[in-house]
Amino acid sequence: MSISEALPGAGPASRPRTLRIRRFDAVERWVHWCTASLMLVLVTTAVPLYVGSVAALVGRRVLLERVHVAAGLLLPVPFLLALAGRRWGSGLRADVARVNNWTWDDRRWVRTWGRDRRARPHKFNGGQKLNAAFVAGAVVVMLATGVVMKWFTYFPDSWRTGATFVHDVVAYLLVASIIGHLAYALTDREALRGITRGWVSAWWARHHSPRWYAEVAGEPLPSVPDAATPWWEESG
Amino acid sequence: MATRRPMAPPTPTPPAPAAPTSPVGRRIFLGMAGLGALGIVVGARVQAGIGRALRPLVSDNGLNLGALIPGSDQFRIYSITGSLPYESPSAYRLTVDGLVSTPLTLSLDDLKAMPPARLVRDFQCVTGWRVPSVEWRGVLVSDLLDRAGVRPGASALSFSSFDGAYTESLTLGQARRRDVIVAYEMEGGPVSRDHGGPVRLYVAPMYGYKSCKWLSGIHVVNRVEPGYWEGLGYDVDAWVGHSNGRSDAATSTG
Numbered sequence: 001m002s003i004s005e006a007l008p009g010a011g012p013a014s015r016p017r018t019l020r021i022r023r024f025d026a027v028e029r030w031v032h033w034c035t036a037s038l039m040l041v042l043v044t045t046a047v048p049l050y051v052g053s054v055a056a057l058v059g060r061r062v063l064l065e066r067v068h069v070a071a072g073l074l075l076p077v078p079f080l081l082a083l084a085g086r087r088w089g090s091g092l093r094a095d096v097a098r099v100n101n102w103t104w105d106d107r108r109w110v111r112t113w114g115r116d117r118r119a120r121p122h123k124f125n126g127g128q129k130l131n132a133a134f135v136a137g138a139v140v141v142m143l144a145t146g147v148v149m150k151w152f153t154y155f156p157d158s159w160r161t162g163a164t165f166v167h168d169v170v171a172y173l174l175v176a177s178i179i180g181h182l183a184y185a186l187t188d189r190e191a192l193r194g195i196t197r198g199w200v201s202a203w204w205a206r207h208h209s210p211r212w213y214a215e216v217a218g219e220p221l222p223s224v225p226d227a228a229t230p231w232w233e234e235s236g
Numbered sequence: 237m238a239t240r241r242p243m244a245p246p247t248p249t250p251p252a253p254a255a256p257t258s259p260v261g262r263r264i265f266l267g268m269a270g271l272g273a274l275g276i277v278v279g280a281r282v283q284a285g286i287g288r289a290l291r292p293l294v295s296d297n298g299l300n301l302g303a304l305i306p307g308s309d310q311f312r313i314y315s316i317t318g319s320l321p322y323e324s325p326s327a328y329r330l331t332v333d334g335l336v337s338t339p340l341t342l343s344l345d346d347l348k349a350m351p352p353a354r355l356v357r358d359f360q361c362v363t364g365w366r367v368p369s370v371e372w373r374g375v376l377v378s379d380l381l382d383r384a385g386v387r388p389g390a391s392a393l394s395f396s397s398f399d400g401a402y403t404e405s406l407t408l409g410q411a412r413r414r415d416v417i418v419a420y421e422m423e424g425g426p427v428s429r430d431h432g433g434p435v436r437l438y439v440a441p442m443y444g445y446k447s448c449k450w451l452s453g454i455h456v457v458n459r460v461e462p463g464y465w466e467g468l469g470y471d472v473d474a475w476v477g478h479s480n481g482r483s484d485a486a487t488s489t490g
Binding site: 050051052053055056057058059060061062099100101102103104105106107129130132133134136137138140141144145148149152153157158159160161162163164165166168169170172 | 255256257258259260262265266267268269271273275277278279280281282283304306307311312314316317319320363364429430468477
């Protein structure tokens with residue numbers, strides 16, 4: 001008797017639910033954790049740089065600014081290096097392509113925020129694709145505005161003020177999206193395992209990424225569930 | 237409690253045609269990049285509008301929450317040492333020395349006994365934020381120089397701070413201006429520790445970094461000694477709108 005059978009609502013008995021499915025390869029995981037660490041440095045240094053009462057306690061403005069700028073310039077490097085690697089970048093490039101291309105399911109998923117069961121995601125749902133595109137855009141904007149702020153003598157005067165303003169606003173939006181990302185990640189252990197160990201269980205994949213699971217496992221997609229049926233009672 | 241049903245054999249479905257996709261991800265990315273570029277170019281004007289709209293709503297109170305809103309015209313606190321230095325108003329002393337006939341050591345009361353100078357000017361930071369129409373009270377640096385008696389050969393002033401790191405400079409001509417003061421009051425109250433109190437320099441026509449905070453000494457010297465921020469690439473003569481690569485008009489230099 002496998003572990004998952006003992007869990008209530010773990011799914012139909014005869015399906016092998018402890019099957020592991022590779023979700024992210026080693027390169028993708030390294031990129032994720034390097035980028036996440038740099039993002040943590042950026043957000044932590046940003047607080048005393050922006051919030052006056054914290055600045056009054058911590059001081060050291062010049063040091064904090066240097067650390068912040070260095071981390072900001074380094075942030076895209078792991079991602080870009082991985083993307084460019086002919087051999088090692090294939091997993092990342094495939095996922096970037098998936099995240100870029102939206103189907104009806106993804107648009108429907110975003111419109112109903114996952115509540116419409118007819119919207120069946122492939123590997124990533126619409127919310128994840130939206131978040132990824134937003135963060136990618138935000139990082140580029142933060143880099144550009146940060147460069148204008150740091151090397152201000154090369155740009156027209158009002159651009160420095162404009163860049164500071166955009167940098168401040170996008171920082172708030174980025175922090176909000178990071179909090180959302182962390183909330184989802186920390187409340188879904190299987191999803192978290194996907195990015196830490198690289199694999200997820202089959203039943204999680206069937207629930208979270210049904211089209212991807214069907215493709216990977218070589219199985220037909222189950223028929224559209226009726227909204228009233230709980231997912232663990234879906235029939236094949 | 238869920239009941240486990242035996243699995244029915246899967247009904248084979250005909251292979252679905254590949255779902256049509258559109259590159260929404262790329263569009264979002266490019267859209268944001270475009271908006272960001274636009275924001276850099278017009279952001280100063282948007283910020284000015286937001287500052288005007290927020291002005292009746294926010295005030296520089298103890299918590300200074302208004303300063304957390306991007307575009308609100310509030311002071312930001314910068315310190316280059318760890319935490320802020322402190323000197324009590326009663327223990328505070330300002331020294332004026334160097335190429336002078338009579339070196340001075342003045343307490344806060346001594347400063348307040350001298351003829352007061354009052355300025356209402358914008359405080360403009362070189363990074364782009366501006367607090368409009370700040371009221372300052374203090375003593376003209378020119379009056380301090382007259383009292384100490386400047387000796388021939390002197391051409392500049394060096395300023396030092398009791399934080400141990402902040403230094404600044406002015407030429408004698410710049411320091412003699414009617415809008416360069418040693419300030420002990422700001423917005424109707426004593427200059428707080430956060431803002432460089434009990435006494436700071438205030439150089440109205442120049443960017444904020446020239447206005448040395450936590451002022452401890454004025455040294456009359458025979459050449460300009462560039463200060464802390466100049467060492468990090470900022471202009472020595474920091475005229476608002478005509479230095480540091482800028483040409484924006486200061487909103488009040490009157």
